[in-house]
Amino acid sequence: MPVFEGTYVRILLHRGRDTTTNATTVLIGENRWRTLNDAGSTLVSLFTDALRSEGEEPKFDLEATLQRNVSPVSEVRSVDLLPSSLDLIDVQDRLASMSSGRFYSNNPTDLLRRAVKPILDEYDYVLVDCPPNLGIVTLNGLRISDGYIVPTIPDVLSTYGIPQIQSRVKAFADNLGETIHELGIVITKYRAASTVHNTTIKRLEDDENLPAVFGTWVPEGNAIAASAEFSPTSTLRQKYAYQGGYEVFRALAKEFIAAVEEIA
Numbered sequence: 001m002p003v004f005e006g007t008y009v010r011i012l013l014h015r016g017r018d019t020t021t022n023a024t025t026v027l028i029g030e031n032r033w034r035t036l037n038d039a040g041s042t043l044v045s046l047f048t049d050a051l052r053s054e055g056e057e058p059k060f061d062l063e064a065t066l067q068r069n070v071s072p073v074s075e076v077r078s079v080d081l082l083p084s085s086l087d088l089i090d091v092q093d094r095l096a097s098m099s100s101g102r103f104y105s106n107n108p109t110d111l112l113r114r115a116v117k118p119i120l121d122e123y124d125y126v127l128v129d130c131p132p133n134l135g136i137v138t139l140n141g142l143r144i145s146d147g148y149i150v151p152t153i154p155d156v157l158s159t160y161g162i163p164q165i166q167s168r169v170k171a172f173a174d175n176l177g178e179t180i181h182e183l184g185i186v187i188t189k190y191r192a193a194s195t196v197h198n199t200t201i202k203r204l205e206d207d208e209n210l211p212a213v214f215g216t217w218v219p220e221g222n223a224i225a226a227s228a229e230f231s232p233t234s235t236l237r238q239k240y241a242y243q244g245g246y247e248v249f250r251a252l253a254k255e256f257i258a259a260v261e262e263i264a
Contacts (some may be wrong), residue, residue: 022228023129024083027070029230037085041065044085046115047137050098050108051091062115072232073239080123082116088137095136109172112140120144125260132161134168142172147181147263149256150211153189154200162210182211183259186252189220214259216252219244 024042025033036042045060052058067081095108112128120126128141132150142148150165152158166182173180185204191197205213218224224245233239240246 024081026228026230027072027079027081028067028083029072033083036065036067036083037087039064042083042085042087043112044087044091046111047088047091047095050106050111051094060115062119066119072230073234073236074232075235092135092137108136109139109143113144116144132165134165134172139172142169142180143176145180147183147260149183149186149214149259151186151188154187154197154204154217156196156200159200159204162204166209166211181263183256183263184212184214185210186214187217190217191220214252214255216248216255218248218252221245224248 028036033042037044040059041061041064043065045065049058049060065082067083069077069079070081071077071079095111098106098108126144128145130138130141132138134142148169150162152162162185169180169182187201190201201213201217204210224240227240227245231239236249237246240249
């Protein structure tokens with residue numbers, strides 16, 4: 001999102017336990033992702049290293065894995081990516097049984113932070129894109145986060161678990177002795193003609209126990225959905241122009257940056 005505010009912004013992005021690795025393939029395409037995955041140059045190597053036998057050499061190489069300037073939009077040269085892998089699905093469930101190490105310093109939720117610590121200061125924004133299951137891989141993302149947003153379709157089933165996400169994140173943060181701020185709820189796939197969508201948004205906005213709802217709602221539409229396909233273009237406006245997508249995402253980026261600056 002912040003790339004809409006200027007190409008000077010540098011972003012580190014990874015996706016957690018995801019059955020489609022969408023965020024990765026959107027940025028680098030499926031062919032390049034497969035090449036990296038076959039070479040072991042994805043985040044799965046970081047997590048499988050935690051399961052290796054004592055004395056076995058680690059395989060994760062930060063420089064080889066970090067993909068720089070990955071946006072398919074040629075005017076954007078400020079997005080870097082740590083690609084994900086479908087293999088994370090199998091790895092996550094085994095991380096709970098990883099060895100605590102010789103001095104009990106190994107923590108399965110601290111693997112990502114320790115790996116990317118040398119490069120974090122290079123970035124203005126670090127976006128960790130994870131599903132809301134709050135498993136070990138997602139907790140790794142929260143471990144390096146100052147705050148989080150909750151994207152949701154505005155219907156009953158999609159919003160039902162938001163309080164549980166809040167309580168789990170707070171409990172995790174309290175255990176760390178840190179604060180992970182609730183930046184807000186982002187409405188996605190919004191249908192203006194849907195009574196359910198409108199009443200759900202009103203309920204979310206009125207509930208003082210929930211995070212604030214961002215004022216920009218991402219509408220549902222074929223053009224916006226199609227923009228997720230890896231397709232090189234010259235400008236952001238060309239990629240997102242149809243059905244008002246460019247204006248929507250630019251407005252959302254401004255809201256996101258403002259929310260981050262409030263907690264800085």
